[in-house]
Amino acid sequence: MTRLSGVPLELRVAGALLAGAGLAFLALGLGRWSAEGGADVLVLPCALAVLGVAAGAAVLTAHRAARIVGMVVASVAAVLHLLLALGGGAWWARLLSGLLAASQVYVFVLLNTGPARAGADHEEMGAR
16 A cells, blocks of 8 residues: 555646646747747746645645645746746747646646545644
């Protein structure tokens, strides 16, 4: 039995999506960098990738504070991706940003479900 087997499925999916979306946004930034040039295009994707991977790993601990941090990161990332999707730029960058925004909204919903809350509450009760 693995260590993650006790973590609710909702938290595992949310953690994977947070980390995956951050890395996908970094890949999008690399694509924009190769197409447009200028290293300033990579600053925001690098920061969001670090936040996404860190929040994804934290969510897997099933602590209540980590779940809240995951919701904050998902909210900020969703708004950022929506701004990029609705702004100017290449069509492929806008499409991928729209998909990443939808995934971040889904992460927020997953972190608000009953099993995710119960898993975080159960972990807090076991720690006492």
